[in-house]
Amino acid sequence: MRLTALIVMAAASTASAAPDYAGHIKALRDKLAAKGLTGVTIRIEEPFVVIGDAGEDTLARDARTVRWAADKLEADFFAKRPTKILDIYLFHDAESYERGVQLLTTDAPDTPYGFYSPSAQGLFMNISTGGGTLVHEIVHPYVEADFPDAPPWLNEGLGSLFEQSAEQDGHIVGLTNWRLPGLQHAIVHGEVPTFSSLMHLGSNDFYGDDQGINYAESRYLLYYLQQTGKLRGFYKAFRAAHAKDPSGFQTLTKTVGDLEKLQPAWERWVKTLRFQ
Numbered sequence: 001m002r003l004t005a006l007i008v009m010a011a012a013s014t015a016s017a018a019p020d021y022a023g024h025i026k027a028l029r030d031k032l033a034a035k036g037l038t039g040v041t042i043r044i045e046e047p048f049v050v051i052g053d054a055g056e057d058t059l060a061r062d063a064r065t066v067r068w069a070a071d072k073l074e075a076d077f078f079a080k081r082p083t084k085i086l087d088i089y090l091f092h093d094a095e096s097y098e099r100g101v102q103l104l105t106t107d108a109p110d111t112p113y114g115f116y117s118p119s120a121q122g123l124f125m126n127i128s129t130g131g132g133t134l135v136h137e138i139v140h141p142y143v144e145a146d147f148p149d150a151p152p153w154l155n156e157g158l159g160s161l162f163e164q165s166a167e168q169d170g171h172i173v174g175l176t177n178w179r180l181p182g183l184q185h186a187i188v189h190g191e192v193p194t195f196s197s198l199m200h201l202g203s204n205d206f207y208g209d210d211q212g213i214n215y216a217e218s219r220y221l222l223y224y225l226q227q228t229g230k231l232r233g234f235y236k237a238f239r240a241a242h243a244k245d246p247s248g249f250q251t252l253t254k255t256v257g258d259l260e261k262l263q264p265a266w267e268r269w270v271k272t273l274r275f276q
């Protein structure tokens with residue numbers, strides 16, 4: 001009796017939680033028409049709806065990046081999907097991107113590449129700049145759902161790790177990228193924060209004047225974990241321990257040993273990396 005009741009409840013909650021893509025797209029079409037954004041094509045790439053302004057074929061091609069990133073990130077990191085259907089707008093050039101963002105968020109974009117807006121429930125991309133920012137921004141709503149209150153270093157570290165990524169043995173892997181030379185320069189000049197201080201930064205400080213080095217250090221710390229086969233295990237252990245270890249410092253120490261000892265070795269290793 002009790003078991004039956006539980007099963008019925010589980011079925012009911014699953015049914016009520018199933019996202020209504022058809023209803024969402026109908027409302028989306030109405031909204032876009034009202035704002036004068038016509039001539040767009042729309043595809044479902046769960047848990048996202050992807051909107052393009054350069055025709056069906058271009059959207060089909062660009063949406064492959066969305067599908068690939070979502071599938072690979074879910075397989076290796078994220079047990080939970082974003083709870084709301086999010087729209088991913090792929091604008092085909094700078095002009096259409098700026099116009100679209102202005103119409104949809106009533107604000108001009110503050111980056112030429114693309115961004116995720118939780119309040120607008122969407123990702124807005126100038127896809128002519130490449131797919132890197134798209135993958136970076138896809139990471140953020142997943143982290144929001146799967147690891148609420150993740151510290152900025154982890155959120156941006158993962159986002160920027162996968163902004164330059166490839167598939168190896170069926171897994172998504174980050175590659176070295178444009179953030180490397182700045183980090184190497186900062187290492188040479190002794191300007192890199194300790195791992196402990198990086199990990200304890202709140203949003204205001206992480207996104208402050210030194211955000212460039214904070215992103216780069218976070219990225220290459222996670223890149224180090226990836227290259228030593230520890231990244232997926234660390235992410236899951238940190239997520240599980242988060243209430244007791246909000247910065248991840250204790251979990252990372254358990255994963256790699258004394259962080260004060262690791263840092264100089266990591267800095268020497270980063271100096272050997274190359275980005276072409």
Ligand SMILES: [Zn+2]
Nearest residue numbers: 136140156159
């Ligand atoms: Zn980001």
